[in-house]
Amino acid sequence: MPNTNAKPKHGRRARRRRRGDPGREQLVSSSLESAQQCLLNQDYGTAFVHYLLVLHLAPVFKDFARDSFRFTLFKWAEELDSVGRIQELFDCYEQALEIFPADEVILNSMGEHLFRMGFRDEAAGHFHKALKIKPDYLEARENFYRVANWLVERWHFLMLNDRGRNQKYQQAIQKAVQSGCSTVLDIGTGTGILGMCAKKAGAAEVYACELSKTMYELACEVVAENGMEGSIQILHKKSLEMGVPADIPHRVSLVVTETVDAGLFGEGIIESLIHAWNHLLLPPKRSEEDLPSGRVIPAGATVFCMAVESLEIRRHHRLCAAEVGGLKMAAAGELRSPVSCSLEPDDSTEPYTTERLSRLPGGYRALTEPFTALSIDFNNVQELEGLSSREVQVMRLPVTQQGELDALAVWFQLHLDQENSLSTGPQEDTCWEQAIYPVHSAPGFVLKPGDELLVEVSCHDAYLRLGCVAVLRDGRKLHLDQRVDPQSSMKPGPNPEVELCSALASLQTSQRESEDFSLLECSEMALLNYQDYHQSFSLALTKLISEMKLRTQNLSSAACAAADASLLYVLDVSEGFSLLPLIAARQGGVKAYSSVEKTKQQNVLRRLAVSHGVPEEHLEFWLNRAEDEQGVLQRPSTEKLWSAIILDCVETCGLIRQKLMEKASLARFLLEEGGRIFPEKIVILGMLVESDTLLMESAVQGRDPTLGFNIAPFINQFTVPVHVFLDFSTLDCRHLSEVLELFVLDLMDTNANYTEREVKAQATSGGRVTAIPFWYQIHLDRDISLNTLSRTSHWKQAAVVLQEPLEVQAGDWIRLAVKLHKSTISISAQVDMAAVQME
The missing domain is CATH 1.25.40.10 (Tetratricopeptide repeat domain)
Incomplete structure (x- = not known):
């Protein structure tokens, strides 16, 4: 019989030992x-x-x-x-x-x-x-x-929803495997779809690598779900770090990849393919007897380019006005975005940004026909290795339409093999955007038919770099690397050509030699060009400061005896570059505090302050003395409170800024009597829409497997219910309701706020409610407001995408449950059946 006392005795001894350790x-x-x-x-x-x-x-x-x-x-x-x-x-x-x-x-x-x-x-x-x-x-x-x-x-969802693209890749891989490429490496496997295509086509060995841990784990799950766990080896590794036999047992006969971005080379495909050819791939086939041999899918690419005019591109990359909010900008020096259409590599700039030209607000005008900027053969390692040392090529683009030169737009055709290719052109329905090379030189330059635009093309650092260098006009060569005076170029006179030539001849030749050169983010440039924003804030600040000055004048002389007691204090805690403190300080009798952090941008504000007669001591940079983020909102001095605090409430992407209401609550306690927070109220507006585009961008659609593979349940785990950086003005959608007031945030009255609200909307036409785009009416005071849906706004919109589309008939009432938790808005919708039955 077991010793039944053993366990209790052991427990008692253990307890005694713990108690006996004073x-x-x-x-x-x-x-x-x-x-x-x-x-x-x-x-x-x-x-x-x-x-x-x-x-x-x-x-x-x-x-x-x-x-x-x-x-x-x-x-x-x-x-x-x-x-x-x-x-x-x-x-x-x-x-x-x-x-x-x-x-x-x-x-x-x-x-x-x-x-x-x-x-x-x-x-x-x-x-x-x-x-x-x-x-x-x-x-x-x-x-x-x-x-x-x-x-x-x-783009992951768009790519998997693009049946044509998927089938072309599958066909090219199947053809290669059946022609003898039995060992395959998928570089940048993503969901694992290309590697699975190779295995399904009959490849004996398939390897894949993925640098992103998230995508690597996703690919492992997808491969296992599709019964290929033991036949596809996936490595969580960069292909440049792989070798034989450390990672794969021998060289492979086929590399498949889609590590290309809008500018083709931005994801490092050149470097990874050079490494693959030198370390992972069998040598290419040189004769019919060379078996086995190596090859790459895609086999190559052709890059196309054209010059375009676009106000939307222009206002995100350079200053478009000589005066902003009453401030003459001449003293600011040169301001532009960090995206530089230049042949010279520069760590402070990017060679291009991206846009979907077909959805560009305000559209664009093609000033030239597309031309071939570059062709590359991915199956020629010597060509790949020589890309960076290629001589700069000068292309001559005949101008076909008159317009202002704003950018070069770039796209490419990806040649998978001799029969299958994919285009990322602006007219294609593709998951890729186009690469945009903004032109900063000679702002206001108007091209006209008969001109020839000279463009230099290079790949010195394995990036495709383009630079507009000159225009041939009537036998003369006008160089574009010279700066044009914004004052003369913003408003061309009766003979723009004469003015332009005069400006080009008389002004300095190098942008980079300018000591007054300063970079602003693209969103900051767009904000600087947003005239209604600055005019509205200027009016609202003028009203408040006038009211506060009257209040101060009514104080007793004893109360005003302290130093600076008559000054009004204004704090701007906007994110990034902001002119609002200077607009406030220019009113006189105001000491303004700016949250601008970058030294060069602070110098821009100082130069503008001097040129507008603002005393140096009336403009202070608050973050220079704040130890941490919590220190941003505090008293300006021991004696005073703020007359106005400007809060940056809405992110450029279309969301409410995080911790906005907490900041507003703190700000209210730091206001002097009669002081105000700007803005004082935000109204969230929205609309019911039907949009297949938003559905395709939010999740893999349909019940059918992708190329026969079960991928959707895994990638759809990353479905995000709120889309950001949306251009509602160009979104392909049907409006199914009028504009709705979804929510109200009162920054001056905490008792007026709530966390959730029910809204009733009536369908104006039948269809499927798939999403609810939303934007904001920002009330600076009772009379002055801004709408983030404005075409000239720097803000984008956002949209809640419903998990299940809602079928509605014209006249139906829809109940929306709207909740705002911190900065995230959530909306659920259902047809109000009680209202339907009553009708």
Whole structure:
């Protein structure tokens, strides 16, 4: 018979040993007291160390100390972040997760730090773990959606929904495998679809690599689901780091890849293919007897380019006005975007941006016919290796239409093999956008039929670089690398050609030699060109400052005896470059505080201040003296409160800025009597629409497998319910309702706010409600407002995409449940059956 007393005796002895260790208990007790005292003294680092000791020695205190430990961790992490001790920050989180491995709040917080540091894959993993622990944890869900926008971009869904593209790749791979390419490497496998095509076609060995951890794990799941787990080897590795036999046993006969961006070379396809040919691929076939041999799909590409006029492109890349908000901009020096149409590599600039020309607000005008800028053979390693050393080619583009030269638009045709090709042209329905090379030189330059535009083409750093260098006109060569005076070019006179030639002849020849040169982000340039924005703020500030000056004048002389007591204080906490503090300071009697951080941009504001007679001491850069983000909103001095605080409320992408209401709540306590927050109210507007485009960009559609493979359930995990950076004016959709007021945020009256609201909308026509685009009416005061749907606005729109389209008939009433949690809006919709039955 077993000894039934053994287990209880063992338990009793263990308990006696714990009770009999007074030194351990004393250490735990004193460390806990020290932790709490350090917390009161805001010595978060020491408090964190004491809490770690307590929880390691006495796990029984976990539940008791959890909240205090979290708070200490987060405050200490903020301090470490502020002084750049990033490794220590993450070490602290790792230590915390050893103690609380299933704490969704700590997991989410660490994910937020990882995301801010650019570790998006790792951040996604932490958010996903937090959601598994607590599926209704809103902060983690919003963060997961945010990181999913980065990791699984919308083109993944468009690409998988593009049956024509998928079939052409499948046909090219099948043909190659059946012709003898039995070993295959898929570089940048993504969902694994091209590797699975190779295996399905009969390849004996298939390897794949993927750098993104998120996409690597997704590909592994997809391959396993489709019964190929043992026959496709996927490596979480960059192809440039792979070798034989360390990663694959021998060289392969076929490389398949689609590591191309809008500018063809931006994802490093040249470098990866050179490495593949030298280390991973069999040599190319030189004669009929050379078997086996290596090849690449796609086999090559042809790049096309044309010159375009587009106000939308122009206003995002250079200053379009001589005066902004009453400020003459001549003293600002040269301002432009960091996207440079230049042959010279520069770490501070990008060679191109991207746009979908077919959806460009205001459209575009082609000033030349498309021309072939470059052809490349991916199966010729000598050609690939010689690309960067190619001589600069000068192309002559005959001008076919008159218009202002704003950019060069670029696209390409991808030759998969001799029979199959894909085009990314502006007229194609494709997942690719076009590459845009904005022209900064000679703003206001008008091309006309008969001109020839000279464009230099090079690939010095494996990027395709284009530069407009000159125009041939009536036998003369007008160089475009000379600057044109914005004052003369903004409003051409009766003879623009004479004015242009005169300006080109008299002004300095190098943009980069200018000491007054300053870069602004594309969204900042668009904001600078948004005239209604600056005029509206100027009017609203003038009204408020006049009211506050009258109030100040009514104070007793004794109250005004203190230094600067008569000054009004205005704080602008806008993100990025902003002229609003200078517009306020120019009113006189105002000391304005700017949140502009970059030194060159601060110098721009200083030059403008001097040119407009604003005293140096009346413009201060607040973040130069704020130790952390929390210090941005505080008193300007011990004696004064703010007369006005300008909050940046809406992100360029179309979402409410995070923690807006918390900032507004704090700002209200820092206002003097009669002071105001700008804006004082935000109304969220929206509309019911039917849009197949938004559905195709949000998830893989249909019930049929993609090329026979089950991929949709896995990639659709990354479906994000809110689309951002949407141009509603060009969105292909049907309007199914009038404009609706969805939500109201009152920044001046906290009692007027709510967290959810029910809205009733009546369908104006029948169809499927697939999405609800939304935008904002931003009320600076009762009389002055801005609408983010404006064509001249720097803001884009966003849209909630419904998980299931809602069938409606004209006249139906639809009930919308609208919720706003922090910066994320969610909307659910259903037909109001009670209203239908009553009718």
